[in-house]
Amino acid sequence: MKSREKRRGKSESDGKAVVLFHSSNYAIRAEKLAKRERIEVKLIPIPRHLSSDCGICLLLAQDDMERVKNLLLSENVSYDRIELI
């Protein structure tokens, strides 16, 4: 039981990153573009320790960070920053 919890904890926190955007319009565009490229992403509320804003951010695997960065750059979707979580 203990080891399972630990494993689950690892997969849910380690190895993930979030992209923070200035506007939810960009966050939703980023979600659409990533899905089109079959990159697994999810829009989630911004984690409390990162911002007090009421916005949303894009959750992705750290392994996909470079691909997503390049995608956003090539499609002109501006973002604030990427945080590892």
Add this chain to the structure above:
Amino acid sequence: MIKDIYLDNAATTYPKPDLVYRAMDSFAREVGGSPGRSGHERALESGREVLRAREVLAKLLGVGDSSRIIFTKNATESLNLAIKGVVKPGGHVIISSLEHNSVLRPIASLKQEWGVEYTVVPCRKDGSLDLDALASSIRPNTQLLVFTHASNVVGTLMPLGKLVEIANKNNLPLLVDAAQTAGRYPLNVEEEGIQLLAFTGHKELFGPQGTGGLYISPELDLHPLMEGGTGSDSESAHQPYFLPDRYESGTLNAFGIAGLRAGVEYIMGEGLEKIREHEKVLTQHLLEGLTKLHNVKLYGSTDWDRRVGIVSFNVEGYSSAETASILNEKYRIAVRGGLHCSPLAHQTIGTLGRGTVRVGLSYLNTMDDVDCLLDAIKDFA
């Protein structure tokens, strides 16, 4: 039973394509959240719906970056945002003599408030613009040119290419009022070099009332018309600089925007070429029919290449309001009499006192609708 015929599409199109009713119904029942606010699924789906609408509008209007399309509640709000966002105290604005009150009044208000000056460039009786008069009315303090794309009274198209040329040559932004043309006439704002384009959702784009938008070129930085909650940068007391948030304060009309999206998709599915061709057939049939009636006075140009399906006329012996009222009561045909919020245009064509009867055709009208109108006029006039 007398058939109910709607020919007041230049005010609001009715009916809408079925898709529009269905999109609004399903948004209201199945989505319902606030776009750009909160992270729960109903809010996210609402945000996705707004993005879909923005992207399909960008495609229709030839805009690369959809965030440069700002949602407003109608063309009037878009025109106010553009005019008041660009013009500064000490400035001068140039408009045509076919402009709607949604252009004239914000500028007249800036004149009262800040002493902003404006020049009305004359159009001829058929609605054509005097381009030489435009060129010679540009002053060192001119800040903006505002021109309708098509007159809401006589349907005349403005020479958009020439207007852009003059604006660019003088390094001035051109604001195009596309209230009557978006959705019925091809527009490619980036390729054509238009810097500001105002449109409404409830006319030929087949959306509901309460939807509209403004395209803002990346070269321009407008002062916002309103400040407020944007769901972004919330810790700051100031309006964000990025688009579309800078100009979209308060919860958007996502319900209406869902309908507008469906309307635009309908247009793109049919194709603007087919839409314009259908309108051409109806308009020419109406113009020919009215020309044959000796007691009818027709206004504007009969050259299809220079107009859209908006037709103004008067019947001898009747005021425009009387004609509209007889058509409504006796024949159940909806048209609009009066000044159509455009006293400048009526001054131009010489009908300021009397107004005109205006027929606004839409893609969903039929030849039978036009024949019924012609028969009704023959019957009572």
